[in-house]
Amino acid sequence: MEISENYLTNRVTGEIGQATAIYFPRSQADVVAIVQAVRKKQQKLITIGGQTGLSGATFPDDNQVLMSLEKMHQIINLDVETMTLTVEAGVTIAEISEFLAATPYFYAPDPGSKEASIGGNAATNAGGMRAVKYGVTRDNIRAMRVILADGRELKVGSINRKDSSGYDLKDIFIGSEGTLGVITELDLKIQPKPKFSRDILLGFESLTQLSPKVFEILASGLVPAALEFFERDSMAYSERALQLAFPDISGQAFLLMTLDGNAVEQLETELTYLASLSDASLILTDAQTRDAVWQLRGAIVSSVELESIQEPLDVVVPVNKIAPTIIALKQMAIDEGLSAIFFGHAGDGNIHANIIKNDLTDEAWAEKLERYLDKLYAYVAEVGGKPSAEHGIGLLKKTYFQKYIGTSELVAMKALKRAFDPENILNPGKIFDL
Structure with a gap:
């Protein structure tokens, strides 16, 4: 120690x-x-x-x-019979991917930062680009070892595929942001790697034109491994930062999809259908182009950080509210004199927004941002959304979380906190105030 x-x-x-x-x-x-x-x-x-x-x-x-927990980074055991990988909480997503690279298996969640620890992913219930098909972190954890605020050890969940034995304590700790206990070890769900994978890029003149295609894709029975949306102005930041060029495809708004499976003929049929949804389509068969597009998409937030102070948001709304929400939030930013870009996970309603300071003075930035966030979170709540899809609440969203969550729900959460941590030792003041 x-x-x-x-x-x-x-x-x-x-x-x-x-x-x-x-x-x-x-x-x-x-x-x-x-x-x-x-x-x-x-x-x-x-x-x-x-x-x-x-x-x-x-x-x-x-x-x-x-x-x-960075020094608790041991990969303990791979059990192919139960399809479980046991790791310590300090192991990173990159280390998990590297360990499984030489095996026929993979861990499905794919959050933006590959240097994030798996314990941190569990604490925030991280999502990522493959959540549409494979679920978020919560869906890919079988069991965990947790240390409570009084030092007692607790095992939650199990490696059994079905369990209706009492309260589901595992899911209470996932997403609790370290306020209920310390996650030290996890049994992760792994699964066979698909034999085939294809990526396609679709271009549209606007988000308004793009939006109904998301519903059409999901209603068709296709389950993309990834279904991302972004606009050309978002790509510009990544292009400058990475010195990579976005493919030559017309449009201002884009859907980027991954299809995977074990039957290549089925994938080709699905790609043909998807290409018919847009006048501008590009099947990314060239590995270099495909990798560049995904790098550009993954680097949006970090690329904006290189140019300006920003406020990164990760609200979630019902999938049928994505386009009208972004249009409304864009207009709010314009009205406030703020720059903003929007992108995210189209298949699950997760909108990422970067509100950008640019050359505003510190005083003007603080005043404009506060007014804008008040309007933004009010609008999100009005359409049935939530303040965070995968980043968590922490300190930055605590005010809005407490304002828009139901009174009974907040009372229940506070009761859980007091039950597990009566002396308020663990990460006090995060998510909500006691």
């Missing part, structure tokens, strides 16, 4: 936070000892992973103690 002094910068706001100390446990026993020591000293504890979060969920805003 290691300990050091630590300062941490909120990568979203740029605010500097200071922790009392940071611990680096190497085992579950170390985690238990740290939790018990923190409790005995009446301190507060924040568990951190890969530090790729976008909601301020691990930011030390009141001299809390930090505990980094």
Whole structure:
């Protein structure tokens, strides 16, 4: 176990936070000892992973103690009979992919940052580009080991495929952002790699033209592994940052899809159907072009960060509200004198928005952004949406989460927090206030 002094910068706001100390446990026993020591000293504890979060969920805003699980990065066991991969919480998505590369299996969730830890993914219920077909992190975890606020060890879930044995404690901890317990070890669901995969890019003149095609695709019975949307202005940031060119295809709004399966003839039939949905279509058979397009799509947020301070958002709305929501949010940004780009996961209603400061003064930026976010989250709630699809609530969305969640739901969540952590030791002040 290691300990050091630590300062941490909120990568979203740029605010500097200071922790009392940071611990680096190497085992579950170390985690238990740290939790018990923190409790005995009446301190507060924040568990951190890969530090790729976008909601301020691990930011030390009141001299809390930090505990980094980065040294708990062992891949423990691959059980092909139960299709389960057991890993420690500090293992990254990149390390999981690398380990499984030489096997016939893969771990399906594909969040934007491959350096994120699997424990952090579980804590926020991360989604990613393959969620349409394969589900989010929650759908791909069979069981977990969790350390409670009093140091007790708890195993939640199981490697059984079916389970109707009491409360589903596993799903309570997934998405809880470290406020209920410390996830130390996970049994992940793996599955056979599909034999064939194809990618297609469709171009449209506007999001208004693109939107009904999403419903048509989903209603047709096709289940794309990925179904992404973005506009040309979003791609411009990535093109500048990566020095890669977007393919020569007409349109201002685009759908990027991956189809996969074990029957190549079926994939070709599906591609033919998809190509008929747009006047501008490009089947990405060239590996270099395909890789470039996916790199450009994946680099939008980081590319904007290279040019300006931004506020990254990840709201979710019903799938039939994607286009009208983006149109409304764009107009709100224009009315407020703000620059904004929109993209996201078309198949599940997850809209990513980057609100960009550009050359605004700090004072003007703060005032305009606050007014804009008030309007944005009110609109999202009005159409039946939620403030976060995959980044979590943390500190940055806490006000809006508490404002628009139902009173009974918030009371129930607070009761859970008090039941698992009665002394409010673990990540206090995140998601909601007690």
